[in-house]
Amino acid sequence: MKLSKRVVAALLFSIILVVSGCGSNGGDSSSSSDKLNVQVSFYPMYEFTKNVAGDLANVEALIPAGIEPHDWEPTPRDLATIEGADVLVYNGAGLEGWIDQVTSAVNNDKLVQIEASQGIAIMEGSEEEKEAHDHEGEEAHDHEHGGLDPHVWLSPALAIQEVRNIESGLSKAAPEHTDEFKKNADAYIVKLEQLDQDFKSGLSNTKRKDFITQHASFGYLAKEYNLVQVAIAGLSPEQEPSAANMAKVVKFAKENDVQTIFFETLVSSKVAETIAKEIGAESAVLNPIEGLSDEDKANNLDYIGIMRQNLEALKKVLNQ
Known part of the structure; x- marks a missing residue:
């Protein structure tokens, strides 16, 4: 239509x-x-x-x-x-x-x-x-x-x-x-x-390799740095996850002691926060950089600056 x-x-x-x-x-x-x-x-x-x-x-x-x-x-x-x-x-x-x-x-x-x-x-x-x-x-x-x-x-x-x-x-x-x-x-x-080199060195020896995201944005990043993205929903931010996939992610998170669920800017974090609450975890931003938020602009952030924030967020979660 x-x-x-x-x-x-x-x-x-x-x-x-x-x-x-x-x-x-x-x-x-x-x-x-x-x-x-x-x-x-x-x-x-x-x-x-x-x-x-x-x-x-x-x-x-x-x-x-x-x-x-x-x-x-x-x-x-x-x-x-x-x-x-x-x-x-x-x-x-x-x-x-x-x-x-x-x-x-x-x-x-x-x-x-x-x-x-x-x-x-x-x-x-x-x-x-x-x-x-x-x-x-x-x-x-x-x-x-x-x-x-x-x-x-x-x-x-x-x-x-x-x-x-x-x-x-x-x-x-x-x-x-x-x-x-x-x-x-x-x-x-x-x-x-x-x-690229900072991502390689920062993510090469983390305690774990898997991370949970609300939206399947980070497949290329995961592939490049030998990580595993576990997505709650698919490629489109507005796509609602199925009940079966929600249950699968919750099961994975509990079995693997996942302590953080990533959500993103520009879209609602409701799904990520729902799963985080279900498993007693926290939620945090992993930014797909599909646009700058008002906060990004206020902090004079650009692509490289936000990617460095993403790197620090991943290092923290993957070393929990």
């Missing part, structure tokens, strides 16, 4: 473009600025792109801070924004379920599209997630991932690959700045490599 609404919105916007003539420039922004006009889908793509682009582009996120990206739907205004851009950066792997429809609706054949996860081996979700997706049928939301896990940015090693893809795309859009983009990407990747 949501898909049909979006199609209608896209068609209405196309009519508006024809009537107003606002699409006649084909996305050429050179008259207003020599900088690239870069639109990105959500926060991690903003952080990565801004670090690569430096002062050579105006980078803006389509999804506002504090909005869960799985819930976001583009409006006609967003279509107009994308149409006027030089570059569109998105994560891919099914996170932005609207991407194909939006890019086919805009009238800008010069738009450079960068799928940051291109070339990365995408993981499938849990059996529970795939089963839920199969049973949803036409009632499924557009933003469901089709059983694929899009959360690649939560592995610093894969974040490096995303940054390289963004560097390549920006160089395609502005080849005269290829050297600058590479220099900026190299400098940022040094920081990501240090982050």
Whole structure:
């Protein structure tokens, strides 16, 4: 149902473009600025792109801070924004379920599209997630991932690959700045490599390897650092866990003396807190960095800063 609404919105916007003539420039922004006009889908793509682009582009996120990206739907205004851009950066792997429809609706054949996860081996979700997706049928939301896990940015090693893809795309859009983009990407990747090394050293000798999360966001991180993610629910934050899976997680937690259940920012922590209460454990944040909260912004946190908080949270829990 949501898909049909979006199609209608896209068609209405196309009519508006024809009537107003606002699409006649084909996305050429050179008259207003020599900088690239870069639109990105959500926060991690903003952080990565801004670090690569430096002062050579105006980078803006389509999804506002504090909005869960799985819930976001583009409006006609967003279509107009994308149409006027030089570059569109998105994560891919099914996170932005609207991407194909939006890019086919805009009238800008010069738009450079960068799928940051291109070339990365995408993981499938849990059996529970795939089963839920199969049973949803036409009632499924557009933003469901089709059983694929899009959360690649939560592995610093894969974040490096995303940054390289963004560097390549920006160089395609502005080849005269290829050297600058590479220099900026190299400098940022040094920081990501240090982050990766800190995760490796910090998590290599913990007392336990398993952790329980409310939302199955941390599969890539777990795989990279030889951990085991036990998810209460599936890939989509709004997916309700089945009674059977809730019981399975409670049983696992009791048998393995789990003392902390992780929840995340931007979505309700009710499920995690319910299980924590059931087993006499505490709850704590493990942040999937799908957007910055007001508290994150107040503390001047960025991707690397939040990932370091995640590392400390994992070290504490895995050494209990």
